[in-house]
Amino acid sequence: DSGVTQTPKHLITATGQRVTLRCSPRSGDLSVYWYQQSLDQGLQFLIQYYNGEERAKGNILERFSAQQFPDLHSELNLSSLELGDSALYFCASSLSSAAATNEKLFFGSGTQLSVL
Amino acid sequence: GESVGLHLPTLSVQEGDNSIINCAYSNSASDYFIWYKQESGKGPQFIIDIRSNMDKRQGQRVTVLLNKTVKHLSLQIAATQPGDSAVYFCAENTGTASKLTFGTGTRLQVTL
Numbered sequence: 001d002s003g004v005t006q007t008p009k010h011l012i013t014a015t016g017q018r019v020t021l022r023c024s025p026r027s028g029d030l031s032v033y034w035y036q037q038s039l040d041q042g043l044q045f046l047i048q049y050y051n052g053e054e055r056a057k058g059n060i061l062e063r064f065s066a067q068q069f070p071d072l073h074s075e076l077n078l079s080s081l082e083l084g085d086s087a088l089y090f091c092a093s094s095l096s097s098a099a100a101t102n103e104k105l106f107f108g109s110g111t112q113l114s115v116l
Numbered sequence: 117g118e119s120v121g122l123h124l125p126t127l128s129v130q131e132g133d134n135s136i137i138n139c140a141y142s143n144s145a146s147d148y149f150i151w152y153k154q155e156s157g158k159g160p161q162f163i164i165d166i167r168s169n170m171d172k173r174q175g176q177r178v179t180v181l182l183n184k185t186v187k188h189l190s191l192q193i194a195a196t197q198p199g200d201s202a203v204y205f206c207a208e209n210t211g212t213a214s215k216l217t218f219g220t221g222t223r224l225q226v227t228l
Contacts (some may be wrong), residue, residue, distance in 0.1 A: 002161070004159070042205060042220045042221060043205065043207075044218075045216065090160070104162055105162070106162075107152075109158050110159050
């Protein structure tokens with residue numbers, strides 16, 4: 001058990017809808033990262049938050065947004081969903097702002113999103 | 117965290133044999149490399165890492181080899197066990213942890 005909790009485990013929705021994925025980092029970790037894993041793809045970095053503020057952005061669509069709350073949990077909001085958004089969404093956490101190259105990431109078990 | 121739907125290269129190894137999983141990385145400026153293991157229903161789990169100033173690092177039953185000349189990384193698992201069955205990802209880092217780039221992964225199947 002990595003200590004990172006993601007809910008829900010599975011989510012089935014329709015095109016055009018909006019969903020929210022939730023992540024609780026490991027106790028003491030200040031950074032949260034969101035990744036997308038779809039068919040034929042490795043893990044694609046979406047966005048990172050550190051202590052409530054956006055720290056880094058990757059390949060995140062404008063229809064997607066995230067935030068990190070004062071209690072350090074994070075939510076990833078996906079709107080105007082398309083079939084191609086069906087994927088596994090992982091949250092990871094790390095201790096600090098990840099200024100160090102070798103900052104270790106701890107991953108949750110993911111949310112499987114199916115857009116029908 | 118089910119990755120069974122991914123279309124991945126597969127390595128089949130008999131229990132007790134050694135496994136070698138290879139990875140070609142893309143950025144010659146990458147200075148930190150990590151191997152992750154993703155079991156069915158779970159998220160990626162850190163296995164072992166290596167910095168670019170090293171060419172070999174050993175852990176418990178695992179060894180990572182780095183060849184910077186040809187931008188190649190390998191993970192060797194000794195005496196492979198059924199519990200080693202998973203998808204293995206290499207990742208390279210050129211800066212902070214948010215700059216981690218994952219490879220597409222290799223599925224390891226351990227046969228009895």
